[in-house]
Amino acid sequence: MPEQRKRIPGAPHGTGPGLRTRLVHALGDPDPRTGAIMPPLELATTFARGEDGSLPGPYIYGRQGNPARARLEAALAALEGGAEALAFASGSAAALSVLLGLGAGSSLAVDAEAYYGVRRLLTGLGPSLGLAIRSFDPRSEEDLARVLADRPGLVWLETPSHPLLRVTDLAAVIPRAHAAGALVLADNTLATPLGQSPLALGADLVLHATTKAIAGHSDASGGGLVVRDAASPLWARIRRIQVDGGAVPSPFDCYLVLRGLSTLAVRLAAMEESALRLAARLALHPAVHAVHHPSRPEHPDFEVARRQSGGGPALLAIQVRGGEAAAARVLGRVRLWTRATSFGGVHSLIEHRRLVEGEGSAVPADLLRLAVGLEDPEDLEEDLLQALEGWDSTA
Ligand SMILES: *Cc1c(COP(=O)(O)O)cnc(C)c1O
Numbered sequence: 001m002p003e004q005r006k007r008i009p010g011a012p013h014g015t016g017p018g019l020r021t022r023l024v025h026a027l028g029d030p031d032p033r034t035g036a037i038m039p040p041l042e043l044a045t046t047f048a049r050g051e052d053g054s055l056p057g058p059y060i061y062g063r064q065g066n067p068a069r070a071r072l073e074a075a076l077a078a079l080e081g082g083a084e085a086l087a088f089a090s091g092s093a094a095a096l097s098v099l100l101g102l103g104a105g106s107s108l109a110v111d112a113e114a115y116y117g118v119r120r121l122l123t124g125l126g127p128s129l130g131l132a133i134r135s136f137d138p139r140s141e142e143d144l145a146r147v148l149a150d151r152p153g154l155v156w157l158e159t160p161s162h163p164l165l166r167v168t169d170l171a172a173v174i175p176r177a178h179a180a181g182a183l184v185l186a187d188n189t190l191a192t193p194l195g196q197s198p199l200a201l202g203a204d205l206v207l208h209a210t211t212k213a214i215a216g217h218s219d220a221s222g223g224g225l226v227v228r229d230a231a232s233p234l235w236a237r238i239r240r241i242q243v244d245g246g247a248v249p250s251p252f253d254c255y256l257v258l259r260g261l262s263t264l265a266v267r268l269a270a271m272e273e274s275a276l277r278l279a280a281r282l283a284l285h286p287a288v289h290a291v292h293h294p295s296r297p298e299h300p301d302f303e304v305a306r307r308q309s310g311g312g313p314a315l316l317a318i319q320v321r322g323g324e325a326a327a328a329r330v331l332g333r334v335r336l337w338t339r340a341t342s343f344g345g346v347h348s349l350i351e352h353r354r355l356v357e358g359e360g361s362a363v364p365a366d367l368l369r370l371a372v373g374l375e376d377p378e379d380l381e382e383d384l385l386q387a388l389e390g391w392d393s394t395a
Contacts, residue, residue: 020265026075068251072258079193082226091209093247094223101237104130109152113161116357138168148180158187163317163353163369167301174202199228210257213344220256271314274377287391290319314372324365333387343371
């Protein structure tokens with residue numbers, strides 16, 4: 001029996017074959033030449049023409065397209081229920097392609113709690129590209145109305161947010177943005193295509209850093225864009241930017257990302273279960289004064305998350321008593337958790353988010369971000385509890 005996840009409203013994978021079946025079969029049929037059940041890996045950057053100059057298939061040159069990338073793009077489009085997908089060398093390259101596609105003179109409103117790398121890209125490079133960038137809080141009615149009154153060309157959402165895991169009500173915000181004449185992009189990296197379906201809720205574009213949970217093993221960088229309407233002028237420009245700009249993933253990276261995708265459902269289910277368990281346990285710990293995870297009833301977006309999400313995320317943040325020094329102490333004492341940035345891989349990672357984001361970060365100094373991997377949850381819990389031991393109750 002396919003795993004019965006909570007059904008995601010309007011999800012393209014809500015009916016038909018089970019999700020796990022779809023993910024495995026996204027690898028394609030056995031290779032007719034050899035019977036190999038895993039997709040072949042064609043590394044060629046150029047494709048031979050016949051005597052009359054014709055090509056045997058759709059490929060001319062590696063940057064323009066290749067079989068590994070085509071397989072990955074088809075899988076991403078199917079999974080998000082989109083018309084088409086494009087793969088990039090990283091999530092950031094996908095984001096940059098959107099900025100270039102919008103072009104000089106466009107304006108953009110971005111979630112103030114979006115992934116800091118994307119915010120840095122937008123606010124750092126956007127103005128030199130002739131883009132007007134404004135930050136806003138899509139969970140505040142007042143802020144949403146204020147920013148939409150300026151009639152931005154694109155509204156850039158990311159839910160759950162980084163690292164407080166605030167959840168934006170996509171079904172409420174997207175129609176508002178459309179009514180104001182804006183296109184909507186949703187960065188679905190954290191939620192994954194299994195957690196929520198922004199296109200089904202009206203979004204025009206979905207962005208993924210496939211580097212994270214989709215590739216899933218911290219050994220391949222990648223990005224993806226999925227579009228609802230492949231005839232849109234913006235999409236035509238982004239397509240050109242992918243091919244002519246050339247920030248494309250290698251065939252091997254496409255292979256790794258697609259392979260990761262085939263096991264995404266089972267990996268996520270295990271990771272999300274561990275995250276839930278850790279969130280519940282840490283909420284009871286006297287050294288922890290806040291746990292940020294939308295599964296917690298005290299989370300401000302608990303209800304929205306329940307409506308919108310199929311599960312997860314496999315990420316949580318905690319705030320420890322005693323400020324930055326106490327957070328540093330915990331970080332220094334973990335043995336099983338790896339001190340590293342990123343998430344969605346097999347290793348559980350812990351980081352002091354404010355330190356990683358650097359100057360100007362709005363993340364509280366006593367906050368630790370926990371990216372849950374595939375180790376036994378008992379071991380992960382035990383390690384955190386020993387790292388929290390001996391905290392100063394007077395701090
Ligand atoms: C990591 C990440 C990105 C950027 O992806 P890279 O592959 O690191 O360039 C974009 N958005 C989100 C939500 C991310 O977590």
